[in-house]
Amino acid sequence: MIADILPELAWTPRTVAGRPVAVLPKSYARGGVSPGTLRFSERTIRQVAAERGPRMSAFGMCCKALVRETWLRHVRRIDFRTATNDKACAAYEAMTVAEFADINRKQAWANWRTIPRNLSDRMPATPIRAVDLCCGIGESTAVLACYAPRGSQILGLEYNRRFVDDARRARYTTIDGAPAAVTFRAQSVLDEFRDARGSRIASSSIDLINACGAVGCHFAPADALRLARECARVLKPDGLALLDSGYDGLDAAALDEIFTTHGFTIVGRAVSCPLDRRAQLCLQRSAL
Numbered sequence: 001m002i003a004d005i006l007p008e009l010a011w012t013p014r015t016v017a018g019r020p021v022a023v024l025p026k027s028y029a030r031g032g033v034s035p036g037t038l039r040f041s042e043r044t045i046r047q048v049a050a051e052r053g054p055r056m057s058a059f060g061m062c063c064k065a066l067v068r069e070t071w072l073r074h075v076r077r078i079d080f081r082t083a084t085n086d087k088a089c090a091a092y093e094a095m096t097v098a099e100f101a102d103i104n105r106k107q108a109w110a111n112w113r114t115i116p117r118n119l120s121d122r123m124p125a126t127p128i129r130a131v132d133l134c135c136g137i138g139e140s141t142a143v144l145a146c147y148a149p150r151g152s153q154i155l156g157l158e159y160n161r162r163f164v165d166d167a168r169r170a171r172y173t174t175i176d177g178a179p180a181a182v183t184f185r186a187q188s189v190l191d192e193f194r195d196a197r198g199s200r201i202a203s204s205s206i207d208l209i210n211a212c213g214a215v216g217c218h219f220a221p222a223d224a225l226r227l228a229r230e231c232a233r234v235l236k237p238d239g240l241a242l243l244d245s246g247y248d249g250l251d252a253a254a255l256d257e258i259f260t261t262h263g264f265t266i267v268g269r270a271v272s273c274p275l276d277r278r279a280q281l282c283l284q285r286s287a288l
């Protein structure tokens with residue numbers, strides 16, 4: 001019981017950039033009374049994360065990531081920790097898929113916790129259209145596929161073609177094991193969003209946008225402005241954007257400022273564990 005409550009304390013929305021976030025009280029969420037939305041209990045989130053997320057211990061994961069990052073930096077001369085987006089994309093391009101999987105494992109572990117915490121009591125119970133920005137090899141996409149209602153359509157956008165090829169090879173299923181409809185496209189998310197066939201995504205047609213380990217790591221304010229404009233274009237009124245904040249790229253205050261000017265309001269935030277200081281923000285596009 002305590003184990004169930006403790007993590008909630010860590011991710012209950014409070015303030016972002018010193019301002020209270022506009023959220024439904026969690027008691028509301030616990031009652032499961034939001035009409036038309038799905039609620040994921042902390043117990044479910046932990047169980048699903050244990051079954052579908054990385055199996056390694058936190059210690060093992062951190063050690064492996066540290067060793068791999070040191071190797072990349074000093075032997076292969078690849079430094080992916082940069083908020084200059086071109087440099088970040090070039091660094092990922094220089095890695096093998098196996099190297100990327102090693103350095104991304106902590107992110108993959110966190111995704112199985114932050115995404116459902118942000119979606120709980122906000123995810124519509126009916127099929128949705130979702131876009132996973134900077135989806136890498138599909139590890140964040142797998143979480144969206146798992147938690148989205150059956151019949152949903154998920155599109156992963158990723159700059160690196162090899163990562164996209166790898167993501168396409170994976171099998172994506174819903175929480176109850178049904179096949180999920182997931183497609184991918186290789187493109188920069190700083191360009192207008194297109195679907196797997198290359199058609200421009202229609203305005204006001206998307207319910208959910210997600211980004212993990214990207215905006216907070218590899219985007220400067222000017223990039224985030226472009227992203228905010230495109231997110232505002234494609235999202236339906238009241239649609240949600242779950243966006244990671246960080247240190248190298250944009251922190252929560254900067255994201256808040258940029259997205260607020262494009263009609264978004266922060267309605268929640270989620271962290272993977274109490275030690276995680278890089279919250280994934282949940283922003284809602286205002287109804288027109």
Ligand SMILES: C[S@@+](CC[C@H](N)C(=O)[O-])C[C@H]1O[C@@H](n2cnc3c(N)ncnc32)[C@H](O)[C@@H]1O
Nearest residue numbers: 092134135136139140158159160188189212213
């Ligand atoms: C840390 S990884 C996160 C991958 C995935 N979201 C996850 O959580 O597993 C960051 C990814 O962002 C991608 N990326 C960075 N800038 C991008 C851009 N402008 N357009 C598309 N992808 C980008 C990189 O290629 C890399 O795969």
